[in-house]
Amino acid sequence: MKNITYAFTAASAFVAMPQTASATPPPPLNYTPEILRDSALADDVMAYEIVEGLTTEIGPRQGGTPAEAKARAWAVQKLKSIGFDNVRIDEYRMPTWVRGEETAEVTAPFPQKLAITALGNSGSTGDAGIEAEVAYFPTLDALRAAPDGSLKGKIAFVSHAMQRTQDGSSYGAFGPARFVGPNIASKKGASAIVIRSAGTDYHRNPHTGNTNFETGVTPIPAGALSIPDAENLERMLALSQQYEGKPVRLKLKLTPKNIGMQTSGNVIAEVKGSNPNLPIIVIACHLDSWDLGTGAIDDAAGCGIIAAAAFRLTWMGQPKRTVRLLWAGAEEVGIWGGKDYGAKYVNEPHALAMESDFGAGKVWAVDFNLPASAKPVRDQITSALAPLGIVPRQQVAGGGADIGAIIAAQKLGVIDLQQDGTKYFDLHHTPDDTLDKIDKAELRQNVAAWAATLFLLANYEGELKPEPKP
């Protein structure tokens, strides 16, 4: 930290701290992680201000686009104004896909429009669109079971039964309809594919997200229907079967395009540690968002949480280890920022990585992947988090997308502060991901959990990397 300018502009951040009504920072006396935690819990405005700024002043900021570049400039200014050290941008180049027009309508037997959005990497229907019979698959497994060539000239429609889960694990169970459904449908000869959005809400806002085609597989037009529209289409298919025997036909227009290699980048900032020999801790969020919403929960919230927690860490005096913030670029469209970070910093010693990229819901559990020798710090963290309603689990912490590359390269220690994701997939990758979805009290609880955890980790000098797996 270079200075405390920001702290004293956002004066209310201090109300819970004793003796701070002066122009000097609070002295690093006998503060504890509990004091740090409770001050954040009582009143943290910084995290919310970051979400508000990104969603209002920038809005949607897809990786590789000019909006993402503006977000990087905004981020540098913000992180410098807070007072972080070594604020900088690491640029890289990446292939970029952008959305075009998108419409869908049932043309027979019950003509009406459906709400659709293209999946990232979708092919184009061309301006003329595609009109074809719908081939219905209630599950991805049913699509997998379709004979090769059986989808020729048809539009595949894959549905599923994704439900809300606290830990978000239903995304793992039902997300593959999006991740791999289009690739499978293309290989079976489909002209196009629509899926029931990988989401859990009932609004007419379809969920986008990347899909991927294997090399040599034609990228067919691939879209997601909103859940009310997917259910309407299912009812039409059932009725058509029952009363008419007539096929249901769909007309799709999706005109996305690939605009070639573009510039994206990571924004980096640090709280410098006092001991340069200690491997650093990297904490990540992603700065980019999908283009439909303003990226409040995905992932301005994560950037707000880690910045506010790292800022509060400095109140305790200089930590022993350096804590590095990675506001990653282009996560949604292929984790380009995370991969670039892993490659660029592969030779700089890291100890541990953490990520916040699951909205702004309360942290309810903590998972660890630490060596047995780190039991003392693990126990301290568990104790500090318990009053926030956070319980330790048996699961081994896995990290997140943007820290995946550096964790794999250096076999890092990981701590996951698991957020309640019950409503996350109501909003994920939709136009509805906007500032109003942020619960300020829950956001503060995140900052409190992160601040206490970071304080304990950054002042712990022992080994944090887990034992090598046999």
Next chain:
Amino acid sequence: MKNITYAFTAASAFVAMPQTASATPPPPLNYTPEILRDSALADDVMAYEIVEGLTTEIGPRQGGTPAEAKARAWAVQKLKSIGFDNVRIDEYRMPTWVRGEETAEVTAPFPQKLAITALGNSGSTGDAGIEAEVAYFPTLDALRAAPDGSLKGKIAFVSHAMQRTQDGSSYGAFGPARFVGPNIASKKGASAIVIRSAGTDYHRNPHTGNTNFETGVTPIPAGALSIPDAENLERMLALSQQYEGKPVRLKLKLTPKNIGMQTSGNVIAEVKGSNPNLPIIVIACHLDSWDLGTGAIDDAAGCGIIAAAAFRLTWMGQPKRTVRLLWAGAEEVGIWGGKDYGAKYVNEPHALAMESDFGAGKVWAVDFNLPASAKPVRDQITSALAPLGIVPRQQVAGGGADIGAIIAAQKLGVIDLQQDGTKYFDLHHTPDDTLDKIDKAELRQNVAAWAATLFLLANYEGELKPEPKP
């Protein structure tokens, strides 16, 4: 009722009725409104099937369009299959406005797209769109207070603070931003107007609805922003004021057009009474919907409720009075069906009118406008409704849009079964008005309340028109 065909296709409608496992209708023995009510409460599938059919097989059905004509044909077939008497269409002609393209984006100082929809009767920006500075009014009263001519070359933005209310009365308080805001802005010289949607949700689905321009006032382009977008625009205006001093500029493209006189129509059906000398009872819903959603709560639900209740009425044997169903056309776009009904049937004696057009939420109160002499039937209705959680109020029943003309022409008695509208304006006139928003148990409670009320009214031979006002 001509027959009971429908009843025996939808066999489950009978499970709560004793001794009906035959091909004959249940005999009109000593049934009571309570038995009728409770059978509907336990199991009514017809109302839901009507909502499902209209939303799935027809979808959006704006007044004056081919989709509304298809809905009339569907309705005639459905009402005949249920077995109602005198099923017919009364056509009329009406001027028709249809939506075009619609986009909005902030161009400075924080460029991003906003979710917008045109209000009914909006003027067009032309294909080139309009780009202008935003003039902000936190309330409609603030717009009213703006000096004449002060909006020249600007786009007015009117916000408000509409909140959820059980009785829906906030629509009366905040709806005028839509009803008259555009007319006021045009008279003050504005190039266009955008309002915060008259709604109470936080989704990126703007609320449409009619606005009206006085004769001689230019119909300027008029749109509604979704509530998250309206709040984002308010934040931009505040930030711009605070830090930049730069005006916020908006680019609008709204290209609706008037397509001249088109055909619309009411669908009429009856349960014939045994005494042709008794003035009839008319019960109404509207068949048309706005074009953005599939019109589940507005107002397929109302049509399902009144049809299911009238169908159940026939189980009690022929009523004394004729009960007429009015599935009105073109309500949303100017109450054309209701006005046509009032004019066409002005000389046919009516006694009382009721309407269901406030979604599918539970009935929680009943209001009356009856003569003092009708106290016995009023008391019977109150008693029959009490076990459904419905309380009588002091308010004088006013009816609804589609029965307004006939009530005024003949000074009819009115009973209002007031539905819980707490969430109604989350969905009203948005793309989100879809089948999944219907709560089947609440829908059944509506049918139960209507069935008991209709039975008591249709067999009451006394006067139902209130005393003339002094």
